[in-house]
Amino acid sequence: MKNFYLFIFFLSVCNLYSQFNIEHSVYFDTDVYNLTKTETTRLQKFLSSNTKEDVLKIEIYGFCDDRGSNNYNLILSQNRANAIKEIFRLASFFPEKISTVDGRGELLLNVVDETDPSVIRALNRRVDIVISYPEKNEKIIEEVDKQDNKIILENVLFITGYSYLTRLSKKTLDDVAETLKKETFSFVIQGHVCCTEGELDAVDRKTNKRNLSIARAKYVYDYLLKKGIKKSRMSYEGMAHKYPLGGSEDKDRRVEILILSD
Numbered sequence: 001m002k003n004f005y006l007f008i009f010f011l012s013v014c015n016l017y018s019q020f021n022i023e024h025s026v027y028f029d030t031d032v033y034n035l036t037k038t039e040t041t042r043l044q045k046f047l048s049s050n051t052k053e054d055v056l057k058i059e060i061y062g063f064c065d066d067r068g069s070n071n072y073n074l075i076l077s078q079n080r081a082n083a084i085k086e087i088f089r090l091a092s093f094f095p096e097k098i099s100t101v102d103g104r105g106e107l108l109l110n111v112v113d114e115t116d117p118s119v120i121r122a123l124n125r126r127v128d129i130v131i132s133y134p135e136k137n138e139k140i141i142e143e144v145d146k147q148d149n150k151i152i153l154e155n156v157l158f159i160t161g162y163s164y165l166t167r168l169s170k171k172t173l174d175d176v177a178e179t180l181k182k183e184t185f186s187f188v189i190q191g192h193v194c195c196t197e198g199e200l201d202a203v204d205r206k207t208n209k210r211n212l213s214i215a216r217a218k219y220v221y222d223y224l225l226k227k228g229i230k231k232s233r234m235s236y237e238g239m240a241h242k243y244p245l246g247g248s249e250d251k252d253r254r255v256e257i258l259i260l261s262d
Contacts, residue, residue, distance in 0.1 A: 022050055022131040023168055025159065026084065030065075030125065033079035035087075042160065043084070045249055047093050050131060058093075059100040059130040060084050063107040065121035070105060078103025084127045119206060123159065128167075149259040152245075156220070158253040161205040163191075163215035173220065177227035186260045189224075189236040191217030192243060194252030201240035214238030220255045 024046045026039045035043065062081030064073040081101045089095040107124040155172040158165060165173065191213035193202040202212040217236035225231060244252050 021168065022133070023157075023166055024129045024131075025126050025166070026129070027122065027160070028080055028125045028127075030121075031068075031076070033076060033083050035083065040087070042249065043087060044091065046129075047088070047091050049251075051133075052094060054133050055094050055097050056132040056134060057099040058088065058097050058132070060088075060098060060102070061100070061128045061130075062103040063124055063126055063128070064105055065124045066106050067121070068106075074103055074105040076103070077105050080127050084129065116206070122205075123162070123164070151257040151259070153220075153255050153257065154251070156255055157251075158216055160253070161202070161212070163204060163206070163212065163219040165219070173223055174227070177224050177229060180224065180229050181227075184233075186233045187235075188258040188260060189217045189220050189234060190256045190258055191215070191220075191236070191238045192252055192254050192256065193241050194244065194249040196241040199240055199242045201238060211238060213240050216253070216255055 024043070026035060026043050028034075028039070029036065060081045062077035062079070062084075064077045064080075068076070078101075081103050085095065085098055085101045088098060153172065153176060156165065156169045156176075158169075193213045193216070196202050201210045201214070203210050204212040204215045207215075214237070217238055221234055221236040224234060239256075241252070245254075
């Protein structure tokens, strides 16, 4: 594992000097702009898990599915964005830093590899939140725990209930793939989920099967395979909800790499 620590160092560089944006999406039922209790709780936990210090700006973008007229969808998407702005105000999470509250109407682009219209519509009925912080300038920590052969892909996050990556996550995974091509170690891709009772796996909303952690690990496996990582080096497994990190639930919708050998 002669290059293992260089790999950790690379990931640290990416995290410290990339644009420091935190993303979160909330999802709505058809034709409404009030959040369900579950989505409200998710948003409140997201806000409480992020620091209020040094917030530069907050952007809020509302979307709709492809049903309804253009005018109806524009109004509904704006109402959804406004509803999220109000939650920020009630939470005293720097409402004065909100620079954009934009209802963009029907979301035309399918950003996931999916053909089921009901799934696409469910993912498009949403509001995207982007909280911007200044870039970190502190020194990179060059030492890592030599007993730990596990890499947490901190910026590889998933949409709630699905094995689809969030928008910024694909760029991170692209960088990881390029670095893995230069390495020789074999590894296991381990998927994790949040918010289930005990150690249960979560339900994959795409298939309605209780195997979401496996689906997330396989997604990353397939992604790396397409990027040129040799099949012989990789395997994948689901870890369900056995190892929560605590804090933001988004961080438990994660994938880790367990290094096996050089």
